[in-house]
Amino acid sequence: xxFKYKAIDSEGINKEGEIDAPNxxxxxxxxxxxxxxxxxxxDEGENRSFFSFSFFEKVSTKDxxxxxxxxxxxxxxxxSALKAFTMLSTNTENKLLSxxxxxxxxxxxxxxxxxxxxxxxxxVFSDFYINMVKVGEETGKLNQTxxxxxxxxxxxxxxxxxxxxxxIYPAFxxxxxxxxxxxxxxxxxxxxxxxxxxxxxxxxxxxxxIIALSNFFxxxxxxxxxxxxxxxxxxxxxxxxxxGKAYLDKTRLSMPAIGNLYKKLFLSxxxxxxxxxxxxxxxxxxxxxxxxxxxxxxxxxEILGEVADGVKSGLAxxxxxxxxxxxxxxxxxxxxxVGEETGSLGPILKTLTVFYKREVDDAVDTLVxxxxxxxxVILGLGVGTLLVSVLMPIYNLAGGIG
Numbered sequence: 001x002x003f004k005y006k007a008i009d010s011e012g013i014n015k016e017g018e019i020d021a022p023n024x025x026x027x028x029x030x031x032x033x034x035x036x037x038x039x040x041x042x043d044e045g046e047n048r049s050f051f052s053f054s055f056f057e058k059v060s061t062k063d064x065x066x067x068x069x070x071x072x073x074x075x076x077x078x079x080s081a082l083k084a085f086t087m088l089s090t091n092t093e094n095k096l097l098s099x100x101x102x103x104x105x106x107x108x109x110x111x112x113x114x115x116x117x118x119x120x121x122x123x124v125f126s127d128f129y130i131n132m133v134k135v136g137e138e139t140g141k142l143n144q145t146x147x148x149x150x151x152x153x154x155x156x157x158x159x160x161x162x163x164x165x166x167x168i169y170p171a172f173x174x175x176x177x178x179x180x181x182x183x184x185x186x187x188x189x190x191x192x193x194x195x196x197x198x199x200x201x202x203x204x205x206x207x208x209x210i211i212a213l214s215n216f217f218x219x220x221x222x223x224x225x226x227x228x229x230x231x232x233x234x235x236x237x238x239x240x241x242x243x244g245k246a247y248l249d250k251t252r253l254s255m256p257a258i259g260n261l262y263k264k265l266f267l268s269x270x271x272x273x274x275x276x277x278x279x280x281x282x283x284x285x286x287x288x289x290x291x292x293x294x295x296x297x298x299x300x301x302e303i304l305g306e307v308a309d310g311v312k313s314g315l316a317x318x319x320x321x322x323x324x325x326x327x328x329x330x331x332x333x334x335x336x337x338v339g340e341e342t343g344s345l346g347p348i349l350k351t352l353t354v355f356y357k358r359e360v361d362d363a364v365d366t367l368v369x370x371x372x373x374x375x376x377v378i379l380g381l382g383v384g385t386l387l388v389s390v391l392m393p394i395y396n397l398a399g400g401i402g
Contacts, residue, residue: 136280
C-alpha cells in the first residue's frame with residue numbers, strides 16, 4: 001500500500017514523499033526510523049482512479065545500470081549504505097524504483113544487510129544481482145561489485161536490445177504486408193471484381209481464385225480474426241506453463257537464422273555470467289545454478305542444471321558441457337578445457353563473451369541484411385499479383401471495347 005507523507009527531518013527541513021508499507025502504522029514506523037517527524041500521512045490509493053497507470057510501472061535494465069553506477073560512486077566516496085540509498089531514493093525519477101529504494105532504506109535502518117534488503121524485491125533485483133552483492137559484502141568490495149554489476153548489465157542490455165531491435169523491422173514489414181493484403185481483399189478487389197463479372201467475358205482461373213478469396217474474407221473474415229485471437233490466447237496460456245515455455249524455447253532455437261541468433265545470445269549471456277561471478281569469488285557450482293535461473297531460456301536452464309549436477313558429482317566443467325554437443329558448441333567446450341588446464345578459466349570465459357557478443361552483432365547485421373530485401377520483394381510480389389489478377393481482365397475489357 002502506498003502512502004503519501006509530509007514530515008520534518010532532524011534539521012527542521014520539510015520533507016514530502018511516498019512510502020510503501022502494508023498499513024498506516026508500519027508506514028509511520030518506517031518514517032520514524034528515518035528520523036522523520038510525521039506531520040500528515042495519507043493513503044495514495046484513496047486518490048487513485050480505476051484507470052491508474054501504476055500497473056504499467058516497471059524498472060528497466062537501464063534504470064538498474066544507472067543505479068548500480070551511482071551506488072558504486074557513492075561507496076567509493078565512503079558514503080554509508082543507508083545514506084547512499086536514501087539519497088538515491090529521493091533523486092530517482094522512476095517512481096516504482098524510488099518506492100523500492102525507500103523500503104530498502106527502512107530495512108537498512110533496521111539492521112538488515114544490503115543483499116537481504118534487495119532480496120525482498122525479486123521483481124527488480126535478480127538472483128544473480130543479489131548473490132553478487134552478497135559476495136561484495138563478504139569480501140568488503142561493494143563499490144567494485146556494483147561497478148561490475150553495472151558493466152555486466154550494460155553489456156547484456158546492449159546485446160539484448162540489438163537482437164530485439166533487429167526483429168522489429170521484419171515484424172513491422174510483415175504486419176504491413178498483412179494489412180495491405182487485407183485491405184486489398186476486403187475493399188479494392190470486391191469493387192474491381194464487380195466490373196469483371198458484369199462484363200460477361202471469360203475470367204482467367206487465377207482471377208477466379210483471387211475473387212473467391214476476396215469473397216471469403218468479405219463474408220467470413222471475422223472467422224480468420226477469431227482464429228488468430230484464439231491462437232494468441234493459446235500461445236499465451238502455453239507460455240505460462242513450464243512445459244509450454246520449454247516447447248516455445250525449443251521452437252525459437254530451431255527456427256532458421258533467428259534460432260542461431262538466439263543461441264549465440266544465450267551463450268554470450270552464460271559465459272558473461274560465469275566470468276562475472278567467478279571473478280568475484282562465487283563458487284563454480286553456485287555460479288552455474290544462478291546463471292541457469294537468469295539465462296532466459298528453459299532449454300539452457302535445463303542444460304545448466306544438468307551441468308551443475310555433473311560438476312557436483314566431480315566432473316570437470318568442460319566434460320559436463322561436452323555432454324550437450326547440440327546446444328553447446330565444441331569450440332566453447334575446448335576453450336573451457338584449456339582454461340581449466342591452464343588455471344585461467346576466468347580470462348577464457350571473458351574471451352568467449354567477447355567472441356559471442358561479436359557473433360551476435362554479426363548475426364544481427366546478416367539477419368537484417370537478408371530479411372529487409374526479402375520482405376520487400378514478398379510484399380511487392382503479393383500486391384503485384386493481386387493487381388495483375390484483377391487489372392488484366394479489366395485491361396482486356398477496355399481493349400475489346402476500344
